[in-house]
Amino acid sequence: MQRANNKSLAKSSAPGNPVAQIKSMASDPKYVSRFKEVIGKKAPQFLASVVSAVRGNPMLSNADPTSVMASAMIAATLDLDINPSLGFAAIVPYKKNKKNSDGSWSSTTQAQFQIMTKGFVQLALRSGQYRNINVVEIYEDEYDWEDILSGEIHLNPIPNGDRAHGRVSKIIGYAAYLEFINGFRKIVFWKMERIQQHAQKFSKSWDQKNGRFFKGSAWDTNYEAMCRKTVLKNSLSSWGILSTQMQTALVSDEGIKQNMDTDEIEYPSSEDHEKDNEQEDNSKDNSDKQPINLDDSEDVDSLFQ
Numbered sequence: 001m002q003r004a005n006n007k008s009l010a011k012s013s014a015p016g017n018p019v020a021q022i023k024s025m026a027s028d029p030k031y032v033s034r035f036k037e038v039i040g041k042k043a044p045q046f047l048a049s050v051v052s053a054v055r056g057n058p059m060l061s062n063a064d065p066t067s068v069m070a071s072a073m074i075a076a077t078l079d080l081d082i083n084p085s086l087g088f089a090a091i092v093p094y095k096k097n098k099k100n101s102d103g104s105w106s107s108t109t110q111a112q113f114q115i116m117t118k119g120f121v122q123l124a125l126r127s128g129q130y131r132n133i134n135v136v137e138i139y140e141d142e143y144d145w146e147d148i149l150s151g152e153i154h155l156n157p158i159p160n161g162d163r164a165h166g167r168v169s170k171i172i173g174y175a176a177y178l179e180f181i182n183g184f185r186k187i188v189f190w191k192m193e194r195i196q197q198h199a200q201k202f203s204k205s206w207d208q209k210n211g212r213f214f215k216g217s218a219w220d221t222n223y224e225a226m227c228r229k230t231v232l233k234n235s236l237s238s239w240g241i242l243s244t245q246m247q248t249a250l251v252s253d254e255g256i257k258q259n260m261d262t263d264e265i266e267y268p269s270s271e272d273h274e275k276d277n278e279q280e281d282n283s284k285d286n287s288d289k290q291p292i293n294l295d296d297s298e299d300v301d302s303l304f305q
Contacts, residue, residue: 018061022054025065033258037071046076049083050091059093063109070257071113078245080119080254088119094256094268112268115253117229120236132179135232137224138189139163140170152187174227176235188235195227197235204268234274
């Protein structure tokens with residue numbers, strides 16, 4: 001019986017209008033029941049926020065509705081609101097391009113689940129194991145030295161200095177601070193060079209061909225905020241107390257699920273961006289051709305705080 005119900009969720013149809021389709025799915029008793037199993041009485045309000053997110057993002061409205069609901073279920077499982085004003089998590093449209101055997105390209109838009117810095121902080125605090133947690137930018141004029149054994153850094157705040165004036169070009173790195181109830185504390189400091197190297201190695205937004213981040217990606221439009229998230233996320237995964245929710249969050253972040261009934265999580269590949277590269281190259285010879293942004297995350301830029 002459960003298997004049949006799962007199949008009906010994956011194949012259920014709704015009106016052709018994208019927003020109407022998501023709205024129909026969000027009010028479908030089968031979907032409502034599934035979300036109630038996870039978040040109880042908050043399910044209707046949560047599903048309303050999913051509809052609102054799709055309505056407010058034209059690109060997300062083009063995404064496969066089942067993947068939107070699958071991303072929403074991840075957020076519900078972690079009990080993280082996707083309301084943009086809260087900034088805990090977001091459902092982001094991701095256009096995936098595929099090169100066919102005949103050389104032509106086809107594309108589909110999927111929903112990608114993303115956790116923001118505040119979301120990771122929220123999950124950490126819920127465990128009841130943290131007394132304090134933070135991540136901050138470090139400016140050149142206030143940095144003194146780093147203890148390579150303990151990882152602690154010594155700072156000398158400068159009145160009316162780079163921090164006071166918000167001189168982003170003077171940021172030399174980011175530091176995460178974890179302090180636990182049991183007295184253990186850890187400071188993790190990554191210089192900008194290390195953050196950049198990490199992003200180039202692990203982020204699918206890095207364009208190796210052109211030596212830059214793909215246009216429109218979070219790393220392209222929100223570099224400082226992504227630096228902050230990267231250092232905190234890696235600090236938690238290396239030194240944090242990983243609750244079941246935190247483990248799920250670390251695995252699910254920036255992943256794509258095709259539907260709610262699969263455990264398989266797909267992570268965007270840099271190969272998805274090949275079409276953009278070809279179109280950018282062609283646009284030099286034909287100004288009428290415009291490249292397609294694959295990671296249309298402008299609508300969640302403000303969430304990376």
